[in-house]
Amino acid sequence: MFNRRYAAILVVLIVTVVMMLCSRNRKRYYSHEGVVWTTEYHITYEADRDLGDSIQMLLHALDMSVSPYNKASLITALNENQTCRTDAYLRRLIGASRVIHEQSGGAYDPTVMPLVNAWGFGYKSGTLPSRAQVDSILEFVGMDKLTLRGDSLVKSDPRVMLDFSSIAKGMACDEIARLLARNGASNWLVEIGGEVVAHGVNTHGKPWNVAVDLPSEQADTTVHESAMTITLDSLAVATSGSYRKWRDEGGNRLSHLIDPRTGDSRVGTLLSVTVIAPDCMTADAWATACMVMGDSATQAMMEPRRDLGVLTISADTVSGALVVWSNAAFADRIVTH
8 A cells, every 4th residue: 555655656756847837948039128228128938937036137237337327327437437347248348349330430439429428418417518628629539548457447538438329239238148148048029229130030930020110210219110021040130220319509410320430420321221240239339430420331341241231321412312332241131022
């Protein structure tokens, strides 16, 4: 009798364990959305459990590291010369920024923050700066004024400030994708403020498709009109534009995109740039660099590249019609049916 009872209990335990293992290995799609850095995020992934808490912890850690709008962040302490200490996130951003700074001929530069503030587009209110004021600020703008020595960041001038707004969302997408991969997720799409990284397939078993917005002249628009759709797998895409964040000063249109080489508010015919890259941090930074470079320089530099897919949308100077250009690496990702 004892042996039968023991055997029955053992069978029940085995069945329970098997059911638990089967339940754990049964993956399904989860979705999360919210707001970070004043922009919305949407995350969809296939996993055997909900990873929402881990995602929230990661976003908080990134905010405490790289957000210049967070008074308690590490980058704020660096900008205010309260510390010279960096962390892994900041060192990764500095390294990536330096590469794109060099390749873009200085068009991309995260030390542009004082100029952004002076033009009134940063976290400090600014007035229309004079040429003399711009030139004085340019004296402490430039990646050459930063040196990493171990974990410490050395500035050649204490007035140097960092702003990774043009690359941090991309890095956040990449970091979330890494978190998902570490936790056994097999398919995902991570989108933060329009920057996207995708891997695998969607809930219908199809490749992830992402719409590219058509530029709109409404600065505060929330309407998204698609110019085209691209397909992504183990790739990232980011868009930068001058058509939403701008203001009028005495009939002059000023953009939030400041050229770190000249200190000027960049206003031209180029309305938006979309970049496809292996990682979202690279796509994010290059989209900004290309906007600063302008359409002609961007097209000349990006036409032969195969590692980056680039799409530009410009305004014709005569008719005002939209002019669309892409290199071959981007055209290969366009959905045609």
